[in-house]
Amino acid sequence: MVNYKELGLVNSREMFKKAIDGKYAIAAFNFNNMEQMQAIVQAAVETKSPVILQVSSGARKYANQTLLRYMAQGAVEYAKELGMEKPQIVLHLDHGDTFELCKSCIDMGFSSVMIDGSHHSYEDNIALTKKVVEYAHQFDVTVEGELGVLAGVEDEVSAEHHTYTRPEEVVDFVSRTGVDSLAISIGTSHGANKFTPAQCTRDANGILIPPPLRFDILEEVEKQIPGFPIVLHGSSSVPQDLVAIINKYGGAMKDSIGIPEEQLRKAATSAVCKINIDSDGRIAMTAAIREFFANEPSKFDPRQYLGPARESLKKLYMHKIVSVLGSADKA
Numbered sequence: 515m516v517n518y519k520e521l522g523l524v525n526s527r528e529m530f531k532k533a534i535d536g537k538y539a540i541a542a543f544n545f546n547n548m549e550q551m552q553a554i555v556q557a558a559v560e561t562k563s564p565v566i567l568q569v570s571s572g573a574r575k576y577a578n579q580t581l582l583r584y585m586a587q588g589a590v591e592y593a594k595e596l597g598m599e600k601p602q603i604v605l606h607l608d609h610g611d612t613f614e615l616c617k618s619c620i621d622m623g624f625s626s627v628m629i630d631g632s633h634h635s636y637e638d639n640i641a642l643t644k645k646v647v648e649y650a651h652q653f654d655v656t657v658e659g660e661l662g663v664l665a666g667v668e669d670e671v672s673a674e675h676h677t678y679t680r681p682e683e684v685v686d687f688v689s690r691t692g693v694d695s696l697a698i699s700i701g702t703s704h705g706a707n708k709f710t711p712a713q714c715t716r717d718a719n720g721i722l723i724p725p726p727l728r729f730d731i732l733e734e735v736e737k738q739i740p741g742f743p744i745v746l747h748g749s750s751s752v753p754q755d756l757v758a759i760i761n762k763y764g765g766a767m768k769d770s771i772g773i774p775e776e777q778l779r780k781a782a783t784s785a786v787c788k789i790n791i792d793s794d795g796r797i798a799m800t801a802a803i804r805e806f807f808a809n810e811p812s813k814f815d816p817r818q819y820l821g822p823a824r825e826s827l828k829k830l831y832m833h834k835i836v837s838v839l840g841s842a843d844k845a
């Protein structure tokens with residue numbers, strides 16, 4: 515059993531309070547490997563931003579939970595080495611689905627966990643979330659709950675349709691569970707195909723324009739629980755220039771579409787203080803690697819293609835921090 519404080523990590527409490535007061539949001543970036551972790555830390559240090567390192571169930575299976583925890587510990591030391599005196603780094607479990615999983619992450623040094631009971635009945639979601647909160651708070655670990663279901667596919671989390679968060683439930687859910695933050699469903703979704711073409715319109719160039727997020731639901735939630743930290747999952751924007759590079763060099767990403775960055779920027783100025791971005795990072799790495807392979811068919815050293823992929827990822831993350839979430843210079 516190790517407490518995250520011994521590893522130099524922080525929980526999300528102070529971070530979220532400052533983000534709401536300062537009208538910005540913190541990026542939660544997922545990582546499965548060293549290059550992603552390096553890109554996240556480099557971007558956070560260069561922009562002087564707090565950041566959330568996020569571990570999904572897919573990442574735990576791919577990379578091993580213990581290894582990921584040590585990498586997060588390494589991330590803190592790496593940030594210091596890069597010149598950040600007091601790194602503000604959260605290690606967060608994304609979409610925890612059982613009490614046992616959340617407990618195991620808390621026991622091995624995670625500073626924050628999500629318990630996603632959104633696929634259960636309302637009462638079962640409350641019971642499960644409350645149980646995790648009671649355990650986590652003994653160790654000052656913060657807990658994110660979820661009300662409403664996002665459409666899309668992300669690792670093992672998938673749903674065909676949105677179930678928007680019902681604002682009339684949030685006061686009851688938050689007070690009975692004791693959660694520290696709440697993920698809500700207002701039209702964001704997991705994956706790189708967030709909407710079907712039928713749900714969108716097309717502009718003059720044939721680019722899909724998605725339906726807008728349900729800011730009316732967000733506003734109603736904020737009215738019910740003023741100043742309470744809200745989280746948005748599935749908030750990649752699926753940059754069309756990167757998708758075009760992928761498709762130019764042999765890829766086949768069809769009708770990919772994300773959440774326009776202006777809408778996320780608007781959300782970041784509200785009580786939304788954590789925004790999850792995963793697919794965009796995958797797309798940035800893949801575009802860089804496909805381009806490299808197409809142009810340098812004789813090269814075979816993984817560092818030669820993972821290096822540019824890491825660079826492209828870092829550039830994307832810095833852009834998100836500075837121009838979309840607004841968390842630069844807040845660490």
Ligand SMILES: [Zn+2]
Nearest residue numbers: 668747748790
């Ligand atoms: Zn999610």
